[in-house]
Amino acid sequence: MTSDQRFTTLAWLATLLAALLLPVLSGFDRYILHVAITITLNVALATSLWLIWTLGFISFAHAGFMGIGAYASALLFTKLGWPLWAGMWFGALIAGAIALFISLPLMRTRAVYFFMASWAVGEVIKRVFAYYRDFFGGWDGIFNIAPPKLLLFGLEIDFASRVAYYYLALILCALIVLAIARLNGSRTGMIYWSIHQNETLAQHIGIDVFRHKVICFTVACIFAGLTGALYAHYHTYINPKSFDIWKSEFALVHIIVGGLSSIGGPVIGAVSLTIVDELLRATGYFRVIFFGVVLIATVLLLPGGLETIPGRLRRLIRSGERR
């Protein structure tokens, strides 16, 4: 292990430990737990959006697929009484199935055409939820989505409790990040990055580029669907606006500010910006302006994002030692 790798492993373990201890450290503060749950959901969404980026694409439909997972899971609960345990897998599966179907034409487009097409897909998904009032509840959305209960060794855990829900969201978020890190570290990740860098060359060394694009997009949307189901059962109320283009754009800002080149980027971006966003809640509409300023400042002043800070510091220290 090089010192860089050791540093990365330590940083991940420290993050996980801090996340696990957070409820105790915060004295079970309900507001802090709410922010923490929001962070885990944002991390999961940003990381799965980043998976599509490893191929070189930015999808504005991502929040839409989160919405599909949320609506599927919510409807299975309100109409059939299925708890989150079943609903989230079905939600993820349905999001994945729709993503697979849509990606067949969508992943044939490139660059700015992909942005526009994915934007349209995201908008259509939102409008479908809004249009079918009887089934999806229209603009009013769906109410009374209860968090689940779990009987574990004769002990009943009620996930209406924020501490319990926090740990549930944290575990799933960690699994999503872990799965994507694993994918990215394997030959699959190597293939995705090779397509990102030079699609023509990738084709001419025998990589079936289109197949990989479809699978990558589908897998990322499955994770988004899972995140959506968790979102629905936490907030107990969803409407089409919860999953509009803004949501995708915030996730995009998270990964750009965090950094695009490794999986640490979306995680650190989503964590830090969610906290900043909460601190600015009182300023109302200025939050959105602030996001724009942060995005521009990052691109201009810190190219590569927050993830490059440790490397920059190390270089600074080394050059200081030499002097």
Next chain:
Amino acid sequence: MQLLTIDRLTMQFGGLIAIKELSLTVAEGEIHGVIGPNGAGKTTLFNAISGRHRVTKGRILFKDHVISGLKPHAIVSQGLARTFQHVTLFKNFDVLKNVMVGCHLHSGYSYWGAFLNNARTRQAEADNERRARDILAFVGLSEALHEPAASLPHGHQRALGIAIALASEPHLLMLDEPCAGMNSDETRTMIDLIERIRQGGTSIMLIEHDMKVVMQLCDRITVLNFGTKIAEGTPDEILKNPLVHEAYLGTNSNVA
């Protein structure tokens, strides 16, 4: 035996006919040169064979299978690889990783295998790395394994481009101007490399403007002009052919 057979190939882009009724064969074990003035359709020919452009009319057969109409990745998997005129590499990968991606076809890759990282996948990746190192030693890049590809000097980038193509273990390798922009030292190294690739049992098809390279390397040469074949033969025959002189120098060739 004919390795590659091109049968009355026509390539048309809108109103422009880039290649017209071209027939051509490449025999097993030979180095076959394709020359011609700029715009003669040489690169279009490569793009048609490698599946980059869709064939308008005609057929292309490789080892007696029709490959025209297949996607590029399917054509590579039949054993037909190519390089590009402009240096194409995975610029953000280091040298070793460039060739390891190139080993894709023979990596025993599957999504689940890669995700689970089981014993078989680890073994396959270890084999890949060894193979990539061997190929890089063969093209003379052993010293640069962990350099970023973009930082290599021009001649080495060219060699790396060929190493990536070799990693797919082709039976026929198509080189698009391998010596373009090289100084005489680099050119000599490249000629030597191409000779060694042929000795390893890979047939070669070659576009090149440097006539010294073409005359020294090729067993047979096809001359294109305005998308049609105007001559074909051994280097000596081509040098004596008046039609070739005309295409390159115009009708009053005595000025040269």
